[in-house]
Amino acid sequence: MAELTFSDLSKTFGGAPALDAINAQIASGEFVALLGPSGCGKTTLLRLTAGFEHPSAGKIRIGGETVAGGGRFVSPEDREIGIVFQSYALWPHKSVFDNVAYPLEVRRIPRAARQARVAEALSLTGLGAFANRMPSQLSGGQRQRVALARCLVFEPRAVLLDEPLANLDLSLRASMQDVFRLFHRRTGATMLYVTHDQSEALALADRVAVMNAGKIRQFAAPEILYREPADCFVAGFVGDGAVVSARITGRADHAGLVLNVLGQDVVSRSAAPEPSHVSIRPESITLADDAPLRARVTSCTYLGGRFRLELDAASETLVAFSRQRAAIGETVGVRLHDLWAFRDPEGEVVLQKALADA
Amino acid sequence: MSKAITKSGGSRSLDRLLPLLLLPVALIALGPVLRLLLEGIGFGSGLTTDHLTDVLARPSTATALRHSLITAGGGTLLSVLIGSGFAFLVALSDIRGKAALVFCLMIPMMIPPQITALAWMQMAGPSSTILKMLGLAPPLGSPQPLHSAGGIILLLGIQHASLVFLTLRAGLRMIPAELVEAARMSGAGPGRVWAQTVLPLSMPSLIAGGAMAFVTALGNFGIPAMLGIPAGYATLPTLIYQRLVGMGPSVLSEVAVLSLLIGAVAICGVLLSRLVLKRQGFGLVGLSGAPLALSLGRARLPVEIAMWVFIFAILALPLLALLATSLIPAYGVPLTVHTATFNAWIEVLFVQPVTRRAYANSLFLAITAAAVLLAICLPLAWLMERRANRVSKLLDALIDLPYALPGVVLSIACILTFINLPFTDLTLYGTIWIILMAYLARFFVVMLRPIQASIAQLDPAMEEAAASVGARLGRRLRDIVLPLAAPSAAAGAILVFLTAVNELTVSALLWSSGTETLGVVIYNLEDSGETVMASALAMSIVCLIIALMGLVQAGARRFPKGVIPWQS
Numbered sequence: 001m002a003e004l005t006f007s008d009l010s011k012t013f014g015g016a017p018a019l020d021a022i023n024a025q026i027a028s029g030e031f032v033a034l035l036g037p038s039g040c041g042k043t044t045l046l047r048l049t050a051g052f053e054h055p056s057a058g059k060i061r062i063g064g065e066t067v068a069g070g071g072r073f074v075s076p077e078d079r080e081i082g083i084v085f086q087s088y089a090l091w092p093h094k095s096v097f098d099n100v101a102y103p104l105e106v107r108r109i110p111r112a113a114r115q116a117r118v119a120e121a122l123s124l125t126g127l128g129a130f131a132n133r134m135p136s137q138l139s140g141g142q143r144q145r146v147a148l149a150r151c152l153v154f155e156p157r158a159v160l161l162d163e164p165l166a167n168l169d170l171s172l173r174a175s176m177q178d179v180f181r182l183f184h185r186r187t188g189a190t191m192l193y194v195t196h197d198q199s200e201a202l203a204l205a206d207r208v209a210v211m212n213a214g215k216i217r218q219f220a221a222p223e224i225l226y227r228e229p230a231d232c233f234v235a236g237f238v239g240d241g242a243v244v245s246a247r248i249t250g251r252a253d254h255a256g257l258v259l260n261v262l263g264q265d266v267v268s269r270s271a272a273p274e275p276s277h278v279s280i281r282p283e284s285i286t287l288a289d290d291a292p293l294r295a296r297v298t299s300c301t302y303l304g305g306r307f308r309l310e311l312d313a314a315s316e317t318l319v320a321f322s323r324q325r326a327a328i329g330e331t332v333g334v335r336l337h338d339l340w341a342f343r344d345p346e347g348e349v350v351l352q353k354a355l356a357d358a
Numbered sequence: 359m360s361k362a363i364t365k366s367g368g369s370r371s372l373d374r375l376l377p378l379l380l381l382p383v384a385l386i387a388l389g390p391v392l393r394l395l396l397e398g399i400g401f402g403s404g405l406t407t408d409h410l411t412d413v414l415a416r417p418s419t420a421t422a423l424r425h426s427l428i429t430a431g432g433g434t435l436l437s438v439l440i441g442s443g444f445a446f447l448v449a450l451s452d453i454r455g456k457a458a459l460v461f462c463l464m465i466p467m468m469i470p471p472q473i474t475a476l477a478w479m480q481m482a483g484p485s486s487t488i489l490k491m492l493g494l495a496p497p498l499g500s501p502q503p504l505h506s507a508g509g510i511i512l513l514l515g516i517q518h519a520s521l522v523f524l525t526l527r528a529g530l531r532m533i534p535a536e537l538v539e540a541a542r543m544s545g546a547g548p549g550r551v552w553a554q555t556v557l558p559l560s561m562p563s564l565i566a567g568g569a570m571a572f573v574t575a576l577g578n579f580g581i582p583a584m585l586g587i588p589a590g591y592a593t594l595p596t597l598i599y600q601r602l603v604g605m606g607p608s609v610l611s612e613v614a615v616l617s618l619l620i621g622a623v624a625i626c627g628v629l630l631s632r633l634v635l636k637r638q639g640f641g642l643v644g645l646s647g648a649p650l651a652l653s654l655g656r657a658r659l660p661v662e663i664a665m666w667v668f669i670f671a672i673l674a675l676p677l678l679a680l681l682a683t684s685l686i687p688a689y690g691v692p693l694t695v696h697t698a699t700f701n702a703w704i705e706v707l708f709v710q711p712v713t714r715r716a717y718a719n720s721l722f723l724a725i726t727a728a729a730v731l732l733a734i735c736l737p738l739a740w741l742m743e744r745r746a747n748r749v750s751k752l753l754d755a756l757i758d759l760p761y762a763l764p765g766v767v768l769s770i771a772c773i774l775t776f777i778n779l780p781f782t783d784l785t786l787y788g789t790i791w792i793i794l795m796a797y798l799a800r801f802f803v804v805m806l807r808p809i810q811a812s813i814a815q816l817d818p819a820m821e822e823a824a825a826s827v828g829a830r831l832g833r834r835l836r837d838i839v840l841p842l843a844a845p846s847a848a849a850g851a852i853l854v855f856l857t858a859v860n861e862l863t864v865s866a867l868l869w870s871s872g873t874e875t876l877g878v879v880i881y882n883l884e885d886s887g888e889t890v891m892a893s894a895l896a897m898s899i900v901c902l903i904i905a906l907m908g909l910v911q912a913g914a915r916r917f918p919k920g921v922i923p924w925q926s
């Protein structure tokens with residue numbers, strides 16, 4: 001297992017930037033998800049790491065060794081990095097056993113050791129009974145597990161997964177998520193997992209890198225992304241809720257800054273001295289008849305156990321949870337608390353673009 | 359972009375060596391054609407156009423050109439009639455037994471033209487064994503009706519009908535079924551749908567198929583040689599042959615001009631068809647897919663019978679006539695239960711040194727060409743698909759040329775190139791190697807395209823997956839690309855083999871004593887009056903070819919779409 005480091009990594013395709021000065025460090029054994037809208041450069045970052053593309057600028061280091069950049073380029077076959085493709089890329093002319101054994105064959109591992117290691121990899125992925133099948137005789141989830149077994153059998157320094165669940169149906173996705181989690185716990189592999197499904201990213205990863213337009217916007221643990229988004233894009237892309245502009249009133253409290261949000265003075269947590277926006281998660285909203293901020297209910301959806309309300313307050317759309325059903329058009333009182341404020345002067349534009357992408 | 363530096367040698371060095379493959383390929387495939395062009399502008403004898411104007415001004419040239427245009431034009435017309443008739447019925451109607459019909463229609467294309475000619479000659483004329491059996495033979499001394507422009511046109515038309523058929527059928531499959539359904543919804547019957555919707559839409563592929571048939575007919579040597587030379591009716595290919603055989607290499611620069619003339623006419627034909635096509639272009643919108651099956655109603659059975667009778671007449675009848683001739687003891691003797699003998703077969707297959715040598719030569723050439731091309735084309739196709747650059751794209755575009763140009767043109771080009779190997783005193787002329795070089799140049803595409811198609815269909819992730827688990831380029835090619843492209847490569851190899859065994863045009867100009875090919879020997883046997891032996895030899899080749907076609911057909915399901923020429 002090894003750590004991955006990207007420094008000022010950029011990639012342009014015919015002049016168009018796909019990755020723009022990526023800086024990130026992934027610790028050995030860490031499970032990191034790359035999350036972002038389509039076309040933001042996730043696959044490109046993965047392919048650069050695997051060695052299928054050359055960086056336009058910057059460096060990639062694996063376990064302290066520079067594999068790309070600074071005049072060096074280590075070809076994919078020498079990088080010892082496993083990759084699981086969205087299309088699985090199983091070799092159709094080889095049986096499940098032979099697919100999984102191939103990395104060992106290439107490494108000239110003796111037959112007996114090879115068989116033992118393949119058997120172990122197959123049983124770890126629950127494929128013991130399928131060793132002699134051809135890939136075409138497997139279901140989608142089984143194929144995915146063969147791909148996983150093939151890449152764990154040679155104990156790579158890191159495992160890259162490009163939207164591994166995109167081709168599977170919803171119920172299978174949940175069970176495959178368990179497989180990945182188990183796999184990570186057993187092997188302790190460094191894993192870089194690309195997805196554009198935020199629930200998948202938040203559920204699986206130790207840390208999530210949120211990407212947009214070739215840049216990492218925030219790289220943090222899931223709960224931090226949710227509670228303390230760095231900018232409008234992350235706040236809008238990850239989790240439910242609203243982002244509205246805020247103006248500092250100048251007063252500071254022991255609990256945080258006091259901001260004017262939708263005409264109300266609200267105490268907010270913040271890392272920035274002069275925030276421009278606040279993220280209002282549904283949990284930050286309490287409906288109270290006596291609250292001064294009034295909002296009109298524009299939609300009401302039952303989620304099981306609670307209702308999700310969309311509210312129109314001072315022409316901003318807020319999201320709140322409620323135990324009771326609310327009538328559309330009804331006016332309710334809204335009390336805000338525990339908001340997160342951040343500074344992102346160009347925020348509005350980015351948020352709208354993100355919504356258009358989504 | 360940062361400079362790539364290797365950590366360890368293997369794969370990278372192969373990665374660097376592989377593109378060097380493009381050089382010999384370009385030299386073999388395009389060198390001769392380039393050499394021929396240079397000859398046209400007087401390369402070697404100072405840049406002059408003297409012999410160019412000299413040869414072009416001769417009356418014999420004009421006559422041969424006129425004959426070539428007449429026979430190729432007439433043949434094309436006939437091919438279009440036959441090929442389109444079959445294509446429309448097979449692609450659009452609900453007739454039964456389509457696969458068998460198509461297979462039979464394809465056989466004439468795969469049979470060497472001189473065998474076709476020989477077989478038809480056994481069906482007509484005063485010495486026809488089969489006519490004698492039936493008591494229908496014309497009186498002795500009456501002329502062989504096929505020894506004429508009409509005979510050449512008829513056979514060229516039949517030989518190349520399948521080219522039109524294949525192109526048109528491929529085009530018909532692109533027509534969205536909705537268009538036809540829409541026409542039917544508005545109340546048009548099948549006839550109307552065909553005339554007003556299908557025919558205009560299929561015009562482009564009809565023209566493209568016609569152009570192909572024209573170019574191929576223009577370069578055909580076997581048929582005009584067998585039918586035209588006895589009647590003193592020379593086309594450009596036979597004129598070249600006669601000059602070269604009569605005068606030897608001293609007339610090289612002269613026949614070079616003639617072959618350039620054929621090439622020029624062929625290119626004009628192709629350009630003209632492109633021009634027409636450009637005016638005709640429609641963008642077809644909608645899904646193709648569901649094959650059309652317009653009901654012929656009560657006409658179905660008569661149509662089916664007519665088609666099979668036609669196939670019988672153009673395929674089975676001549677072959678039966680050929681078979682009959684191969685079974686008689688001497689030409690002119692009628693075939694009865696008592697006279698029938700396998701003498702000629704035994705003679706040809708086991709006794710005569712010339713025919714045995716020809717079999718050995720042809721098989722050697724065909725197998726070697728197939729094997730060499732297989733070895734070259736696999737990495738070449740990979741290079742062109744996965745590491746495309748400007749050079750490989752140019753080569754990709756030009757490598758069709760030696761196959762598309764008439765065979766005579768390539769043969770002359772090869773003689774010019776190899777009569778004196780550059781920088782040495784060696785010559786390949788008169789050896790079997792010059793034929794092999796010509797075959798390699800000519801059949802590159804036959805092998806390359808199927809392999810290219812299958813590599814293009816291969817998900818690049820297959821190879822990337824192999825790279826990521828540590829397999830270097832050489833291993834990836836061997837373990838991943840080769841097995842997955844193998845079925846197409848096999849099909850390509852069999853096609854090269856079939857085409858090379860069939861080949862007469864190139865070898866007719868390049869053979870010398872000891873390096874005869876089957877095509878040459880059939881021609882020579884017939885030319886020297888040994889019709890019975892020629893027929894036996896021809897019949898044995900036909901059996902070989904049909905068996906090989908059957909073999910490819912049997913494996914049809916394992917090949918990617920478009921690999922087998924008779925199954926587009």
Ligand SMILES: Nc1ncnc2c1ncn2[C@@H]1O[C@H](COP(=O)(O)OP(=O)(O)OP(=O)(O)O)[C@@H](O)[C@H]1O
Binds near residue numbers: 014017018037038044
């Ligand atoms: N080989 C290539 N040539 C040219 N442009 C490319 C190439 N690969 C990617 N791009 C461009 O780079 C950008 C990033 O692409 P990338 O495939 O990394 O996106 P992604 O985040 O993986 O998207 P998705 O979620 O849709 O898979 C896109 O604008 C894409 O068009």
Ligand SMILES: [Mg+2]
Binds near residue numbers: 042043044
């Ligand atoms: Mg992607």
